[in-house]
Amino acid sequence: MRIQTKICGVSTSEAVTASIGHGAAWLGFMMFAKSPRYVTADQAASLSAPMPGHVGKVAVLVDPDDELVGRAIGAGMKILQLHGHESPERVVALRRSTGAEIWKVISVRTAADLAGAAAYRGAADRILYDAKTPDGAALPGGMGLRFDWNLLAGFDHPLPWALSGGLDATSVAEAVAISGASAVDVSSGVESAPGVKDVDKIAAFLQATGRL
Numbered sequence: 302m303r304i305q306t307k308i309c310g311v312s313t314s315e316a317v318t319a320s321i322g323h324g325a326a327w328l329g330f331m332m333f334a335k336s337p338r339y340v341t342a343d344q345a346a347s348l349s350a351p352m353p354g355h356v357g358k359v360a361v362l363v364d365p366d367d368e369l370v371g372r373a374i375g376a377g378m379k380i381l382q383l384h385g386h387e388s389p390e391r392v393v394a395l396r397r398s399t400g401a402e403i404w405k406v407i408s409v410r411t412a413a414d415l416a417g418a419a420a421y422r423g424a425a426d427r428i429l430y431d432a433k434t435p436d437g438a439a440l441p442g443g444m445g446l447r448f449d450w451n452l453l454a455g456f457d458h459p460l461p462w463a464l465s466g467g468l469d470a471t472s473v474a475e476a477v478a479i480s481g482a483s484a485v486d487v488s489s490g491v492e493s494a495p496g497v498k499d500v501d502k503i504a505a506f507l508q509a510t511g512r513l
């Protein structure tokens with residue numbers, strides 16, 4: 302079974318086209334203004350408009366207010382990736398009010414962090430495990446940081462899940478083998494500089510997941 306892959310933080314039509322052409326299952330549009338990958342709702346709408354229906358449109362949001370969620374939905378996003386401190390109650394409310402699929406990010410540094418996932422059973426549609434960024438970091442993700450993939454091996458996952466955090470074309474096979482992931486997400490590992498997607502790296506990453 303092909304590993305499903307999300308290419309996150311796309312902000313050019315070249316990156317969108319390369320990701321789709323090489324088999325991405327989802328594309329992520331960064332709607333967090335502090336991110337170097339930030340796109341406005343209008344940009345997300347125009348970049349995602351030509352996407353075929355089988356490729357999921359994901360808005361990446363960090364503790365969004367209702368107005369921003371409304372702009373993401375208005376831009377055609379079908380999945381909301383919540384990368385902040387959104388509570389299970391907030392996730393339930395957003396799922397109900399938008400009808401969107403919800404991915405809740407669990408930031409992981411130690412085994413104890415995984416326990417937080419269970420609270421989202423029945424609330425979110427998917428858990429995305431990402432590396433916890435350092436205290437005081439400018440971003441809660443997208444910094445190319447890894448966590449110990451062994452923590453996920455044998456874990457009793459409460460929901461379908463995906464792995465992210467510091468993946469790239471050379472590490473993803475080992476990450477999948479150790480963690481057991483069937484879906485992965487990458488952002489900085491397919492860039493030449495923060496926020497600058499590299500179409501050759503996108504191709505290499507998707508070829509690597511395509512071989513698994």
Ligand SMILES: O=C(O)c1ccccc1N[C@@H]1O[C@H](COP(=O)(O)O)[C@@H](O)[C@H]1O
Nearest residue numbers: 309336442443444445466467487488489
């Ligand atoms: O990419 C960002 O700038 C970002 C900002 C705020 C929240 C999440 C962000 N990115 C997400 O982080 C993970 C891992 O990224 P990386 O591969 O380690 O660079 C991924 O899910 C991105 O969507």
